[in-house]
Amino acid sequence: MQTFLEFEKPIAELEGKIEELRHLTNAGDINIADEVAKLQTKVDKLLRQTYAKLTPGQKVQVARHPNRPHCLDYVQGLIEDFTPLAGDRFFAEDRAVIGGLGRFRGRSVVVIGQEKGHDTESRVRHNFGMAKPEGYRKAQRLMDLADRFKLPVLSLVDTAGAFPGVQAEERGQAEAIASSIARCLRLNVPMVASVIGEGGSGGAIAIAAADRVLMLEHAIYSVITPEGCASILWRSPDMAGEAxxxxxxxxxxxxxxxVIDRIIQEPIGGAQRDPAGTVKALGDAIEQSLREMDGLDSATLRAKRREKFLEMGQKGLG
Structure with missing residues (x-):
């Protein structure tokens, strides 16, 4: 069932009329097929116009859309023979972080991603994609494995941020995130990170300090959520749009x-309208990124990666 965002109400009304017409068994002199085609043309035009001029606040809504493909959807669509690996070998398994081994278009790879879940049960199970220290230590363990067996690392970023609870802080949340970022930078193998929904704060960059950072057109990537920023600067979450x-x-x-290297165009109306097409488009971009790094030795990879992040933020500031 399609879920509509607040700014999509005119589109929702038109699509509702289309559904009503399709369920009519007797419309008298009305040619149902013609009427549906006319309304569908209006929907397509309105979708293009609406998504061509989204504000940053509206893009935040799209990035959080419940029907967008999540980490496990990309794993299912792109990774063959995926074997999940669990636990950080220190404390526990963190289901907010998905990780394992598999084959991506003929290459053996290590996959690390953040899973938000699709319904109430899965969202609670995956803690809404907000990892605890054990999740980031699990990611480091997988990166160690990638280095040992010389396998490229693919990461899928989709989190509002690291879990902010007291227990996570007691177990060293800040250290775990910092160590995960440092481990990304020390990798001797290619790493491609993809921001598929929300890229929130250190919780995102902990698995995104990569050689290539890809980002879906309507995803977001930020040091803090707009609501959090508005609460700090204006003491009101109502200013989230301005933030x-x-x-x-x-x-x-x-x-x-x-900050990112490439934008992956989404279908008109967002990834949620064509999940399979979005998964394929991202897969094509990942494959191209890996090919660009074929033949680079570990020293060159590390040097280029560090240089990339040291220079970050210089573009566009003049």
């Missing part, structure tokens, strides 16, 4: 700043 503009969290701004 979203100031944070420059949308893909085109981040590409200009050099």
């Amino acid at each position: 979203a503009i100031a944070l420059r969290l949308i893909s085109h701004d981040l590409k200009e700043l050099g």
Whole structure:
């Protein structure tokens, strides 16, 4: 069932009329097929117009859309023979972080991602994609494995941020995130990170300090959520729209700043309208990114990766 966002109400009304017509058994002199085709043309036009001029605040809504493909959807669509690996070998398994081994278009790879879940049960099970220290230590363990067996690392970023609970802080949340970022930078193998929904704060960059950072067109990537920023600066979450503009969290701004390397175009109306097409488009971009790094030795990879992040933020500031 399609879920509509607040700014999509006119589209929802038209699609509702289309559904009503399709369920009519007797419409008198009305040619149902013609009427449906006319309304569908209007829907397509309205979708293009609406999504061509989304504000940063509206992009935040799209990035959080419940019907967007999540980490496990990409794993299922892109990774063959996926074998999940669990636990950080220190404390526990963190289901917010998905990790394992598999084959991506003929290459053996290590996959690390954040899973939000699709319904109430899965969201609770995966803690809404918000990892605890054991999740980031699990990611480090998988990166160690990738280095040992010389396997590329693919990461899928989709989290509002690291879990902010007291227990996570007691177990060393900040250290776990910092160590995970450092481990990304020390990798001797290619790493491609993809921001597929929300890329929130250190919780995202902990698995995104990669050679290539890809980002879906309507995803977001930011140091803090717009609501959190608005609460701090204006002491009101109602200013989240203004915060979203100031944070420059949308893909085109981040590409200009050099924070990401490539924008993956989404279907008209967002990834939620064509999950399979979005998964394929991201897969094509990942494959191209890996090919660009074929033949690079570990020293060159590390040097280029570190240089990339040291220079980050210089573009677009003049």
